[in-house]
Amino acid sequence: MNAYFTVFRMRWKMELQYRGAVIGGVVCQVFFGLILVSLYRALYASKPQTMPIEAVASYVWLQQAFFRMQLSSDSELMDKIRTGGIAYDLCRPLDLYGYYYVRILAQKLLGSLLRAAPMLVFAFLLPRGVGLGLPVSLPALAAFLMCLTAGLLCTCALENLTMAFTMRTLDSRGVQAMLNLLMMILSGNVLPLTLYPDSWQKVITLLPYAQVLDTPIRIYTGQYALADVPRALLIQLAWVLLLVWAGESMWRRHQKRLIIQGG
Amino acid sequence: MDTIRLYIKSMRMLMKSQLQYPASFLMQTLAQLVMEGGEMLAVILIVDRFDRLNQWMPGDLYFFFGLMSVTFYLTEVFGRGVTGAFPGMVRSGQLDTLLLRPRGVLTQTLCSAIDPRRFACIAVGTAALALGSRLSRISWTPLKGLLLAESVLFGMLLILGLFMIEAVFCIYSVKSVELVNAITYGGRSACQYPIDIYARPLRVLFTVAAPFALVMHVPAAYILDKPLYGWPAWTAFVCPLAGAGVFAVMYLVFRRAMRHYRSTGS
Amino acid sequence: MAFIEAEGLTKTFTVRKKREKGRLLREKTRVKALDSLNFTIEKGELVGYIGPNGAGKSTTVKLLSGILTPDGGTARVNGLVPWEQRRQHVKRIGVVFGQRSQLWWDVPILDSFDLLRDIYQVPEADYRRRLSELTEALRLEEFLRTPLRLLSLGQRMRAELCGSLLHGPELLFLDEPTIGLDAVSKLALRDFLKQENARHGTTVLLTTHDMEDIAALCSRVMVLGHGRKLFDGALPDLLQRYDTRRIITLRYDGDAALPDLPAGCACAEEGEGYRIDYSPDQIPTAKLIALLQGAGNIRELTAQPQNIDHLIAAMYREMDL
CATH class of the missing domain: 3.30.70 (Alpha-Beta Plaits)
Structure with a gap:
């Protein structure tokens, strides 16, 4: 347990050391947020949709603020896989899945908290319909936070599985780029999932990518009513369990194979 | 002339070395294809839901997207030395090696990298241009073709110039890639849609500081037979020169910065 | 006028210290890498340049080859100020960094040489003559068509040397050229340098930590410490003092x-x-x-x-x- 805390502490120190990168990242993300909101406002001016523009603006800002939760970020671990240095870790007597999971969790949690806080404040101060609106109700805010936590657990499990998967492929960089891209498209970062054709949404919202940010944000903006929350949470947790199970068994197989083959 | 020959020769050699790993190359090219395909998908979905954007019809939107895509990724293919490799060259000390040769640093930087994987993106962009041209029923004339080429060419200079901001930061060993990304990649994302959807401050930014609007949107409006934001028709041919202006300014800044270059290592 | 003249060369670097607790901004300190350094080198000399790590050896080489601009002092190499007339200057010098490559990693070394010819604009006839001479002297024939990445360290260093001598420089800077080489390669490299110096009168400034290199090659040695010159003379004289x-x-x-x-x-x-x-x-x-x-x-x-x-x-x- 102690080792896991150390991982968090080290990550925190690292994040603080690269404050310049954090500030730059926030500015960049704010910029992207402004562009996207402008685009959707112009589109809405031509043809309004059922989802109000205020909700779309909130959707965009929450997506940008928690951007860090989506992108695979552990370049150190990726390098290890590419260069084969991962073999050292595989030989270590520790629960690899748990260790990597905590590493990824620390990165995503601390990284996005540090960036989200200033961005949300900024977005909140923008005029209505451009900036971040209030949650539809207080219970909705509570449900949002709960589902965001579930989403975080889900994205970490997803990245861990991806990591295990890329180890088996010839060119991990290409596969990684492809999976990252799938994440960006299917999580609502490129285009809010609420703006996809309605028939597509029925399927897309069930995929693990939608569980990360789309589900929590829909609760925040009121697209999902409070009555829908139990169902949404259930889907999220089902994915978490499934992804953890798949990831864990894959890492275990890697470890076993390495021991049998003797490296 | 000799410089161009050197550049072509370098490119040929770099291509040869990239093709030494065909499997990896194919895989990464495929990833690029899917990536740019995904970007285009976003435009398709927007068109599907909204039908139009201010006075711009679906075909116009594809045309804007395609123009930006082709220009941006042509720059990434042939200007990879500046758009991608330069920071690494400063860190690894490779820049020292360039300084030891009797050629300009920028020339050699451009000669030192190519990124042919991005041809996949250019293919998507070209498809978007073709689609946009059909849907908007563009009546092509030689003059319009010339203007398209001009826009792409000066757009490349503009993008190269913007990436040189990052290069200058690197020379002064300032680490803020994200900040520069806002102007380069952010500029690309913003200006693949027509400029008139943005509020005044952003419009000013993309007209004066990073003049994508002048280099791409004014010529695009001319080609699409739309009013040029109230300007006479001949301005469509003059505006793109702003791209060369940005490049020239950044070139001077870059040269000045090189005087302060402080090499790495012992 | 001497071939290389350095007068009062000074170079300061600003180093950012680690942030101390309770301080918002990092403190900056200025470190003098070179502190008014003076020396002259005549044409055709083989000079060894030694000093502990961080003494300023590499900074000197980088100043004299035009990579860096000094804060103070002047230097002239063959009548040119390196950092002001960089392009003309580097046409006449060759530089080998022992730990850094100037050739292209994935292509046959012959293709690299070919491109270097175009970069330096060496006339075709000169290039042919020079290449065959160097190929023979450095025994490159067997792996001219092999990509650099497949060569051993010794072969790679020979290729690097060839690359930096193709344009017939009058002055050669060598920075740790024998680092990591086996005994045979080291001896061969020293022989080659002696021969090159004798045949073409190439002036050589050799930076190294390997005293055997100095003993075998250099008639003169300069010792640098804390950015200042501490000794300048023949190696036996230096040794006698401390022996x-x-x-x-x-x-x-x-x-x-x-x-x-x-x-x-x-x-x-x-x-x-x-x-x-x-x-x-x-x-x-x-x-x-x-x-x-x-x-x-x-x-x-x-x-x-x-x-x-x-x-x-x-x-x-x-x-x-």
């Missing part, structure tokens, strides 16, 4: 213990025998041996001068580097 100690190793029959030795002698057990480090000025060698004989039957005894590396280490210590 005040001798070493005796010996073994007794059976296990006799060492006698008490006078102060100033350092002894250590070494294998089954002893190693004694002493100064003949304090105790004459004959007297020391007599003393040692008194303690038992000596089976084996050798006396030798100090290892050159030890000498240099002693010198750095004395100069407080």
